Amino acid sequence: MFARAIRLPLDRSFFLLGPRGTGKSTLLRAAMPDAPFLDLLNMGLYGELLAHPDRLEAILLPKKPERVVIDEIQRLPSLLHEVHRLIERRRWRFALTGSSARKLRRGGANLLGGRARTLAMHPLTAAELGESFDLGHSIRFGQLPTVYVESDPAEYLASYVGTYLREEVQAEALTRSLEAFSRFLVAASFSQASILSISAVARDLGLARKTIEGYFDLLDDLLLAVRLPVFTHRAKRPLLAHSKFFYFDAGVYRALRPKGPLDTADEIDGPAIETLVLEDLRATNDNLRLGYETFFWHTRDHKEVDFVLYGERGLVAIEVKRSATFRQSDLATLRLFAGDYPVARCFLFYGGRQEYELDGLRVLPLQTALPALGSLIG
Numbered sequence: 001m002f003a004r005a006i007r008l009p010l011d012r013s014f015f016l017l018g019p020r021g022t023g024k025s026t027l028l029r030a031a032m033p034d035a036p037f038l039d040l041l042n043m044g045l046y047g048e049l050l051a052h053p054d055r056l057e058a059i060l061l062p063k064k065p066e067r068v069v070i071d072e073i074q075r076l077p078s079l080l081h082e083v084h085r086l087i088e089r090r091r092w093r094f095a096l097t098g099s100s101a102r103k104l105r106r107g108g109a110n111l112l113g114g115r116a117r118t119l120a121m122h123p124l125t126a127a128e129l130g131e132s133f134d135l136g137h138s139i140r141f142g143q144l145p146t147v148y149v150e151s152d153p154a155e156y157l158a159s160y161v162g163t164y165l166r167e168e169v170q171a172e173a174l175t176r177s178l179e180a181f182s183r184f185l186v187a188a189s190f191s192q193a194s195i196l197s198i199s200a201v202a203r204d205l206g207l208a209r210k211t212i213e214g215y216f217d218l219l220d221d222l223l224l225a226v227r228l229p230v231f232t233h234r235a236k237r238p239l240l241a242h243s244k245f246f247y248f249d250a251g252v253y254r255a256l257r258p259k260g261p262l263d264t265a266d267e268i269d270g271p272a273i274e275t276l277v278l279e280d281l282r283a284t285n286d287n288l289r290l291g292y293e294t295f296f297w298h299t300r301d302h303k304e305v306d307f308v309l310y311g312e313r314g315l316v317a318i319e320v321k322r323s324a325t326f327r328q329s330d331l332a333t334l335r336l337f338a339g340d341y342p343v344a345r346c347f348l349f350y351g352g353r354q355e356y357e358l359d360g361l362r363v364l365p366l367q368t369a370l371p372a373l374g375s376l377i378g
Helices: 024-031 043-051 055-063 077-090 101-107 109-115 126-132 135-141 153-171 178-189 198-205 209-221 250-256 265-287 328-340 373-377
Strands: 013-017 037-039 067-071 093-098 116-120 225-228 244-247 293-298 304-311 314-320 345-350 356-358 361-365
Touching: 013 024, 013 101, 024 037, 024 067, 024 093, 043 055, 055 077, 077 093, 077 101, 093 101, 101 209, 116 265, 126 373, 135 153, 135 250, 135 265, 153 178, 153 250, 178 198, 178 209, 178 244, 178 250, 198 209, 209 225, 225 265, 225 293, 244 250, 244 265, 250 265, 265 293, 265 304, 265 314, 265 373, 304 328, 314 328, 328 345, 328 361
Parallel strands: 013 093, 013 116, 037 067, 067 093, 314 345, 345 361
Antiparallel strands: 225 244, 293 304, 304 314, 356 361
């Protein structure tokens, strides 16, 4: 097991939310080895607590727990009423994992209010991987923990896409047409790391715009996708208004993206590299509690900075290039951004090996920049 950077508040109850396969259960079993572990994927337990949620107390009392883990709480959000009661009555501390934010909200997660913090679980970061980090492997297969230990990560990702993204959605009755949703998952992969046009995806699939909008919302709710807004704070020039779309993991994106002889490496590797950087940024920000909001910057005349971080710690702009060579022209958009925002720390991450600094703009190899993200943006 890789050491995770996330800090769990073991002195209180908390939600740990993240996509399937990010290592939530493994982390909690290691951090709370003596805590009763109730897995709601166990159909017997699920059925019993669905019919009799009040039995949760009776199940736990013989164990005399201080802490309790309930895995996949989104499968039975009504159980949160009983969890809340037991926090008040027994002073038990609950760790609740989930992979669907919407189902928890609908089920009354707000009942726990200030009684439970909410933490985000992400795929591994380059820093967590340590010496195991392999940039080429991560670009190709992403950084879900299993892809770094499986002998056949491509097969695992194919299973992940087939079993979870399709069958789980059907099992939870989250959409009426699994066939249409399956086609949508593939179509959405062509929007990876791009300005999102819901209308264009709807036209490509021959489906109503409202249906496609609902599908994208579903990806957000299942924590499987991210939509970055445009950074508009004190804008000095006209900017686009549309968001940028990402599946949450480079390997998941590549497992969904059709590939053929007409597809270039730039078309597939470019979005994968951006996805890898974004996920490391999001995970590092959450794990270290840096408090940034994440954006991108795109002018009306199509000058773009891939990622902008904004928060009390400052303003950070990051441009990503897959090329192994660096040219002065690669800094043009960063220079434009730095001119508008002189306080910004600006970085270019690229596929080469040499570091540079020009007029305050730092050029760093991806291989060394990703493991050092905590110090670069902290």
